Each structure stands twice: as C-alpha cells, then as structure tokens.
Amino acid sequence: MFAGFWHKNFWPTNFWQEEYWAFGLIIWASPTSHDDVNNKWDDETYAYDNNTGTYARQTIGGFTNYLELILSSPIVCDRVRFWAQTGATRINVDVYYEGGWHDLYSGTKHPDSEWWVKAIPAGEKTVSKVRVSLEAGPSPRRLYEFDFAQISVGVARLYKSVERGVLSGVDRGVM
Structure with missing residues (x-):
C-alpha cells in the first residue's frame, strides 16, 4: 500500500496556513x-x-x-x-x-x-x-x-493557521 506525505504553505497578508496531507496511514x-x-x-x-x-x-x-x-x-x-x-x-x-x-x-x-x-x-x-x-x-x-x-485506508488532512501571529486553530480530519 502506498504511504505518502504532502505539504504546502500559504502566506497571504497577515495570515499563514500550513496543510499536511498523509496517505495510507x-x-x-x-x-x-x-x-x-x-x-x-x-x-x-x-x-x-x-x-x-x-x-x-x-x-x-x-x-x-x-x-x-x-x-x-x-x-x-x-x-x-x-x-x-x-x-x-x-x-x-x-x-x-x-x-x-x-x-x-x-x-x-x-x-x-x-x-x-x-x-x-x-x-x-x-x-x-x-x-x-x-x-x-x-x-x-x-x-x-x-x-x-x-x-488505514484514506487520506488525512492536518492543518494549522496563524493569523496576525496568533494560532487560530488546529484541525485534523480523515477524508
């Protein structure tokens, strides 16, 4: 079974978001x-x-x-x-x-x-x-x-966001 990891960042004005995707956990x-x-x-x-x-x-x-x-x-x-x-x-x-x-x-x-x-x-x-x-x-x-x-079958998304230097949330879900 394939197991992989993908990551991307977003840096709009005063906002930062990071997403992590995991496959085949x-x-x-x-x-x-x-x-x-x-x-x-x-x-x-x-x-x-x-x-x-x-x-x-x-x-x-x-x-x-x-x-x-x-x-x-x-x-x-x-x-x-x-x-x-x-x-x-x-x-x-x-x-x-x-x-x-x-x-x-x-x-x-x-x-x-x-x-x-x-x-x-x-x-x-x-x-x-x-x-x-x-x-x-x-x-x-x-x-x-x-x-x-x-x-496990499926994909999990883990992400966190920072707005104006404050951690606004951490979430994770399986898709």
Whole structure:
C-alpha cells in the first residue's frame, strides 16, 4: 500500500496556513487480550499496556511457552513491532492469518531497549493475533510491549493557521 506525505504553505497578508496531507496511514494497534495456553507467564497484560517500563515475564529455563497476543478484531497489517528483554538470546514470533500460524521471525539478535520492527514476508495480511516465545540466560524472560501496524485506508488532512501571529486553530480530519 502506498504511504505518502504532502505539504504546502500559504502566506497571504497577515495570515499563514500550513496543510499536511498523509496517505495510507499506519497506526500502531495494541493487542486487547492474551492467551497463556500453559499458564506459564506472569503479568501478561503488561505486554500490551503501552508502557515500555512494564513487562510480561516467564521464569522457566530454555525457550518460554508461547504467549498469544490477540486483537479485538482482525486488521490489515504488514508489520509488527516489539520491545523485548535486552538479555534475550533468541526470540520467535509467529503471526496468525489465513487460518494458520506463519513464521515472522526466529533469530538471535534484536536491538537492546528499543522498538524492533519486523515486516510480514507475505506483505499485507488480515491478522488477528501473534504468538511470542523468548529464550534467555538465567534471568526471567521479559516482553515489554507488542504492537501491530494497522494500515488505514484514506487520506488525512492536518492543518494549522496563524493569523496576525496568533494560532487560530488546529484541525485534523480523515477524508
């Protein structure tokens, strides 16, 4: 899907207006529920509370059991992002679409203490959930946050106006 940005300025006498147009917006959507199938995770809701200072955790050794993170309804998505434990040695992420699980990432390296974005190899899909498993050393495995990139259809107009040096309004709308 095309994503773009267009900007223009107006400078009539004593008046200034700036318009911003965004096409094919991406909105980060958080899961709304979870499924801890084997009841091995603690504080699962912290993996989607929009706070990178809290986390879901699991303390057993080796790879953790999967934690499924579920959206309230399926969305069109082409990538996900997550913030995982800095000491995690391996991570496995699968995405659910078209009636089955699809491997998104299984690997040993991800950035420390920052968002990591992974694209769905098949492109845009209608996604309903993911499952995540972590492997680390002796410390508990931690998943701080997880989000889905929701592709929105349409165009958004954002603009602001200044008349005689005073901000007269900020508005935004989707067309």
